[in-house]
Amino acid sequence: xxxxxxxxxxxxxLGAFWVTVQLTVFSAIGSLxxxxxxxxxxxxxxxLMRGFGTAYVNIVRNxxxxxxxxxxxxxxxxxxxxxxxxxxxxxxxxxxxxxxxxVAYTAAFVCEAIRSGINTVPVGQAEAARALGLSFxxxxxxxxxxxxFRSVIGPLANVLIALTKNTTVAATIxxxxxxxxxxxxxxxxxxTLLIGAxxxxxxxxxxxxxxxxxxxxxxxxxxxx
Amino acid sequence: MTEVSVxxxxxxxxxxxxxxxxxNKHFGALHVLQDIDLTxxxxxxxxxxxxSGSGKSTLCRTINRLETIDDGSITIDGKPLPHExxxxxxxRADVGMVFQSFNLFAHKTVLENVTLGQVKVRKKxxxxxxxxxxxxxxxxxxxAQAEKYPAQLSGGQQxxxxxxxxxxxxxxxxxxxxxxxxLDPEMINEVLEVMQQLARDGMTMIVVTHEMGFARSxxxxxxxxxxxxxxxxxxxxxxxSNPRSDRAKDFLSKILHH
Numbered sequence: 001x002x003x004x005x006x007x008x009x010x011x012x013x014l015g016a017f018w019v020t021v022q023l024t025v026f027s028a029i030g031s032l033x034x035x036x037x038x039x040x041x042x043x044x045x046x047x048l049m050r051g052f053g054t055a056y057v058n059i060v061r062n063x064x065x066x067x068x069x070x071x072x073x074x075x076x077x078x079x080x081x082x083x084x085x086x087x088x089x090x091x092x093x094x095x096x097x098x099x100x101x102x103v104a105y106t107a108a109f110v111c112e113a114i115r116s117g118i119n120t121v122p123v124g125q126a127e128a129a130r131a132l133g134l135s136f137x138x139x140x141x142x143x144x145x146x147x148x149f150r151s152v153i154g155p156l157a158n159v160l161i162a163l164t165k166n167t168t169v170a171a172t173i174x175x176x177x178x179x180x181x182x183x184x185x186x187x188x189x190x191x192t193l194l195i196g197a198x199x200x201x202x203x204x205x206x207x208x209x210x211x212x213x214x215x216x217x218x219x220x221x222x223x224x225x
Numbered sequence: 226m227t228e229v230s231v232x233x234x235x236x237x238x239x240x241x242x243x244x245x246x247x248x249n250k251h252f253g254a255l256h257v258l259q260d261i262d263l264t265x266x267x268x269x270x271x272x273x274x275x276x277s278g279s280g281k282s283t284l285c286r287t288i289n290r291l292e293t294i295d296d297g298s299i300t301i302d303g304k305p306l307p308h309e310x311x312x313x314x315x316x317r318a319d320v321g322m323v324f325q326s327f328n329l330f331a332h333k334t335v336l337e338n339v340t341l342g343q344v345k346v347r348k349k350x351x352x353x354x355x356x357x358x359x360x361x362x363x364x365x366x367x368x369a370q371a372e373k374y375p376a377q378l379s380g381g382q383q384x385x386x387x388x389x390x391x392x393x394x395x396x397x398x399x400x401x402x403x404x405x406x407x408l409d410p411e412m413i414n415e416v417l418e419v420m421q422q423l424a425r426d427g428m429t430m431i432v433v434t435h436e437m438g439f440a441r442s443x444x445x446x447x448x449x450x451x452x453x454x455x456x457x458x459x460x461x462x463x464x465x466s467n468p469r470s471d472r473a474k475d476f477l478s479k480i481l482h483h
Contacts, residue, residue: 045309127291128328128387132342132394133318135311142345147332223331224376 004189005198008181016181017202023098023167023177024206028160030103035110040140042115053111061108065169068105072097073173091176098170106163113155117148122225153218160214161207178202240267242398242429243288248297250283257283258294259453265398270430272440272461275450276476281433282325284450285402288431289320302397318346321391321399325406327383329375329390335362336371339390347394354393361389365419381412385419392423399423401432437480441465449473 005013041053060068076082077097084096121144129143149156168179182199186192243265250258257280265271273281286292288299290306290313299306301320307313329338339358343349349357362368365385367378375383384404391399401420405413417439424430424443434440440447440461447464449457449472457470468474 122326122328124324124326124328125330128322128324128330128390130314131289131291131317131320131322132390133314133316133346134342135314138345142341143330143332150332224374225331 001191001194002198004185004191007188008185011176011181013181013198013202016176016178017206019095019175019177020164020167020202021206023095023102023170023175024160024164026099027102027106027163027167030099031106031110031159031163032156034103034107036114036145038107038111039114039118040137040145042111043118043140045136057108057111060105061112063105065101065105065166066172069098069101069169069172072101076100094173094175095170098167098173098175102163102166102170106159106166109159109162110156113152113159114145114148116155117150117152118144120151121147147223150218150221150223153214153221157211157214157218161211164207164210165203241265242267242269242302243431244298244300245284245288246298248284248287248299249295250280250287250292251295257453258287261297261455263448263455265429265431268427268429269445270424270428270432270443271446271448272444273431273433273448273450274435274437274440274476275456279450280453281450282402285400285431285433288398288400289317289322291322314346318342318394319397321394321396323384323387323391323399323401323404325403327375327380327387327407329383329387331375334372334374335367335378335386338375338386339393342390342394358389358393361392362386365389366415379412380408381415384408384412384416388416388419388423398429398431401430401434403433403435405434405436435480437465449476451476 009015011019038053038056041049042057044050044053073094077084077093082097084093084100086092086096125143125147126139129139134142167177170177171180171183174180178199182195185195189195241264243263245261245263248258248261249256261284263271263284273284275281283292287294288301290299290309301316304316307316329335330341333341336355336358339361340351340354343354343357344351347354359368359371362371365388367382367385367389370378370382370386375386378386388404404420405416408416413436417436420430420432420439421443432439432444442461444461447459447461448455449464449468449470451472457464457468457473459469464473465477468477
């Protein structure tokens with residue numbers, strides 16, 4: 001029944017899902033960093049930074065991901081000549097462009113999750129930290145964000161699961177991840193339902209343990225008050 | 226230039242550590258601090274009392290600029306309170322603050338609460354900070370709780386840790402903003418005893434409180450506030466036995482005859 005899978009080796013099924021995993025991991029790390037910086041901007045005392053953070057989030061989260069990903073290719077790469085450090089390696093170049101697009105998009109959601117976490121930290125925590133003589137960035141890094149992160153592991157797990165599935169959009173610019181292979185198989189094979197089921201199952205295998213693990217982690221790390 | 230520095234030394238020599246001059250603050254239409262003049266000498270213990278909403282907590286919080294003021298001036302050890310930034314952070318490190326709701330860092334152990342400022346602000350190495358933290362925790366009687374998290378401690382213990390955390394910075398002055406108001410009655414004394422000891426050791430203290438017993442026994446001076454003004458300043462004996470203002474008489478008659 002699964003014979004047709006052996007017809008594909010560039011990428012193979014596992015190879016395609018491996019690309020999906022790589023897209024997810026790199027984008028998750030990037031969007032966690034960029035999203036945290038955006039959240040810091042949104043709570044900073046500097047109006048210019050607050051304005052930038054707010055504008056970024058409200059613009060980027062309202063643009064369809066497909067538009068952003070396609071823009072990295074047709075806009076950044078083709079018009080502005082952004083090669084992401086790999087002008088001759090097309091596979092790597094488009095992989096990196098896809099990660100860039102996913103980071104830009106996902107960071108907006110990460111930012112909002114973290115900002116809601118910052119709001120759960122009582123004002124007194126920051127006041128006590130300021131009263132000790134810690135600077136704004138120390139207050140944020142040492143006292144507020146560690147507590148904020150612990151309270152938003154659940155929401156961040158949602159963002160991570162959405163990101164895992166959103167990596168399929170990278171297929172639109174030719175990154176050979178799972179959805180790219182699925183499309184290819186559907187074009188060539190008769191068992192379309194089975195193919196759909198195989199890929200659906202693959203994503204569940206990726207996201208279900210992630211969700212369960214992060215749920216467990218959020219309970220374990222919850223800050224007791 | 227020389228004259229200026231001489232003048233500064235003179236000021237230090239006279240021992241005025243905290244000086245507030247015609248301080249005004251509004252919360253919207255509410256004029257919470259009205260022309261406050263207050264001078265606290267080095268080593269002095271000043272207790273601020275007054276009815277709720279009289280501005281005493283706000284007064285306490287303006288001294289390390291957790292609340293900004295609209296006009297007037299506040300100087301600490303001869304230096305005017307700087308604006309937000311590095312200078313202000315440096316000054317805050319010299320001003321210890323104890324809050325009504327303790328505000329211990331919930332994600333850090335008791336020991337880490339007391340070492341954080343030493344390591345990150347005073348740039349002490351971890352070992353020296355640990356040593357000082359443990360000594361201070363012993364001094365306030367919670368040495369055995371060092372590895373626990375704040376939520377595992379009673380209110381009284383938490384507040385004593387908060388005092389140790391402030392003391393770890395070797396502050397010039399300590400501010401206490403209603404330190405016992407959130408405590409169960411049987412835990413109030415353990416905190417007051419630590420504060421009494423601190424007062425005996427010569428720490429400069431500004432204490433906003435409703436604990437009249439503490440004011441009587443530990444204060445050098447009582448400042449009575451009502452409606453955003455300092456209504457009366459006197460020694461505790463003078464104030465409690467023979468208040469001059471009607472407002473203070475009224476306040477005392479309401480709290481002392483139960």
